[in-house]
Amino acid sequence: MSDPQAPQKTINVLTVGMDSRKQAIFRMAFKMHTLHHYRLLDDQPAGPPHLAIFDFDRPDADAAWQDFRREHPTLPTLIVTVEAPAQPPAPVLLKPIRVETLFPRLRQLLTGGEAAPDAPSQLPRPGQAPAPAVDAPAQPAAETRSAAEARPAPPRPMATGTAWPERIEYFDPRQGLLGALLQARRTRTPCVISLAGSKALIVLPELDRAIALVDEHQLQAACLNDASAVSSQPLTAEDTANAEPINLTALTWQVALWSARGRLIAGFPDQAPIRLRHWPNLTRLAPVRDGIRIAAFWSRAPANLRLTVRMLGLPAEDVFSFLAASYSIGILDSSLLKGTDRTGREPAAAAAVATSMPAQQAGAPTPSAAATERTGFLSRLLRKVAGL
Amino acid sequence: MKRLDNKIIFTGPVGAGKTTAIGSISDIPPIKTDAAASDMTLHRKSHTTVALDYGVLNLDGGAKVHLYGTPGQERFDFMWDILSTGGIGLILLLDNSRPNPMKDMQFFMNAFKDFLREAPLVIGVTKTDVKPSPSVKHYAEILARVDQRPPIFEIDGRNREDVKNLVMALLFSIDPGLEG
Ligand SMILES: Nc1nc2c(ncn2[C@@H]2O[C@H](COP(=O)(O)OP(=O)(O)O)[C@@H](O)[C@H]2O)c(=O)[nH]1
Ligand SMILES: [Mg+2]
Numbered sequence: 072m073s074d075p076q077a078p079q080k081t082i083n084v085l086t087v088g089m090d091s092r093k094q095a096i097f098r099m100a101f102k103m104h105t106l107h108h109y110r111l112l113d114d115q116p117a118g119p120p121h122l123a124i125f126d127f128d129r130p131d132a133d134a135a136w137q138d139f140r141r142e143h144p145t146l147p148t149l150i151v152t153v154e155a156p157a158q159p160p161a162p163v164l165l166k167p168i169r170v171e172t173l174f175p176r177l178r179q180l181l182t183g184g185e186a187a188p189d190a191p192s193q194l195p196r197p198g199q200a201p202a203p204a205v206d207a208p209a210q211p212a213a214e215t216r217s218a219a220e221a222r223p224a225p226p227r228p229m230a231t232g233t234a235w236p237e238r239i240e241y242f243d244p245r246q247g248l249l250g251a252l253l254q255a256r257r258t259r260t261p262c263v264i265s266l267a268g269s270k271a272l273i274v275l276p277e278l279d280r281a282i283a284l285v286d287e288h289q290l291q292a293a294c295l296n297d298a299s300a301v302s303s304q305p306l307t308a309e310d311t312a313n314a315e316p317i318n319l320t321a322l323t324w325q326v327a328l329w330s331a332r333g334r335l336i337a338g339f340p341d342q343a344p345i346r347l348r349h350w351p352n353l354t355r356l357a358p359v360r361d362g363i364r365i366a367a368f369w370s371r372a373p374a375n376l377r378l379t380v381r382m383l384g385l386p387a388e389d390v391f392s393f394l395a396a397s398y399s400i401g402i403l404d405s406s407l408l409k410g411t412d413r414t415g416r417e418p419a420a421a422a423a424v425a426t427s428m429p430a431q432q433a434g435a436p437t438p439s440a441a442a443t444e445r446t447g448f449l450s451r452l453l454r455k456v457a458g459l
Numbered sequence: 460m461k462r463l464d465n466k467i468i469f470t471g472p473v474g475a476g477k478t479t480a481i482g483s484i485s486d487i488p489p490i491k492t493d494a495a496a497s498d499m500t501l502h503r504k505s506h507t508t509v510a511l512d513y514g515v516l517n518l519d520g521g522a523k524v525h526l527y528g529t530p531g532q533e534r535f536d537f538m539w540d541i542l543s544t545g546g547i548g549l550i551l552l553l554d555n556s557r558p559n560p561m562k563d564m565q566f567f568m569n570a571f572k573d574f575l576r577e578a579p580l581v582i583g584v585t586k587t588d589v590k591p592s593p594s595v596k597h598y599a600e601i602l603a604r605v606d607q608r609p610p611i612f613e614i615d616g617r618n619r620e621d622v623k624n625l626v627m628a629l630l631f632s633i634d635p636g637l638e639g
Binding site: 092349363453455 | 484517594608610612614632635
């Protein structure tokens, strides 16, 4: 703690004028950064702050700045704002904040180095979807970060979270029972799906209903075998059933989970930004571990798979399963997937942090400092509710 | 000691299941309570109290999370001031069996729009067992058109798991990295 400049020591970061949602962004950014161990002081009020990040987007910013400087006259401070004031009293980082620029800036602050002037023309405008990869170097995420730090890039274990798997298992959602269901949904054609020659499922896409002619275990067994014989014929007048119709979306979600089993959709680019068009109806769908967490993450801003695994600290298998299920019921925002190539350009690390700072919040009055002390409280609430 | 924003608001039309939902997770059976006058803004001072449903979650270390259910729509003009004084978030319950639940959604989101600038929203659609349409997907797509992506689930106010999921979605909307 005595030498804030030494890498690997914890650097206490004081945030000023941020609510817990804004703090959460920095917390997650800090989590994925391993060169220095940054920590929000509000999370663990241990020792003095080493630097501060001051959110200038508040009506009383000037007065708040004066107060802040009275209390911390020499603390190295980075101002974050949508629009830089004419005479900024400290180095400015424009929102939306990108990890590529955030960490170099924090490092400059720590070493007392001159902060290079910002280049606003290169940054997406607030509220605008970040242009994928326009200004990101053509290299994978890990290298991008280290390159920005002007350091060699030794592979490092993550401080928290889980590592990206060394070997990734893939599955093809166009095959088997899932493939037949997706085909029926895409073409909106009522059909009968047969397993090994016997009729198993009537599918009525327009009604979002299906009628199972076999029991659930047989459907699941068909998914366990990637090469199982599945065929599909148009529905005829002879095809009738006594069974209760079930929800086709819920069935598709379940079949996707049975088929994926923690594997990644074949050909899905690990650098593609993922965002949900809307939340899945999680209370009526087969559970995926940490599904609510993943849905929340993918609803706030686009993030690629590597970033998701790293930031949420979840097993990649759970993220892959959730992806397969979301893809299968058609809630992935496919506009983001177009134009992403597989060579791994890197839009999403920036995007997640960038757009998670909603531009419309920038002008809103910033809640009291009390709001910033809430994380421990919210964790306790989470523990309580999860244990009910 | 600064006051924490430690309340969760349940709102929605009469009969949507607010009292029931509070009861299914609260540590005490839901009671009627009068909102504290200190929660009121000055210009509403003539209406010093208003009856709310009340429940509580007791946390480790003695902290409490207050669960408030708003009264009927007709009393609504008194309400939003109380509730705009901060909170963890808003849980909007919509009764799918009412004549125009889509319009209910607009009404409540509009009534709470100031609150929602600073706190997250989750939506629970109840009584889909009574009337399955509109589907939650339909609500979600309408919201997505105006760039709103709140968690929205089918729930039954009597089912604790469902209500738990709403609250967890609220918490992860604040911070997907939150650890319990
Ligand atoms: N059928 C059905 N009844 C429900 C559901 N949720 C709540 N209820 C019932 O609806 C009635 C009204 O609920 P209540 O909690 O008093 O609604 P409030 O006016 O919003 O407080 C109660 O009898 C509940 O048991 C649901 O999803 N389906
Ligand atoms: Mg009630």
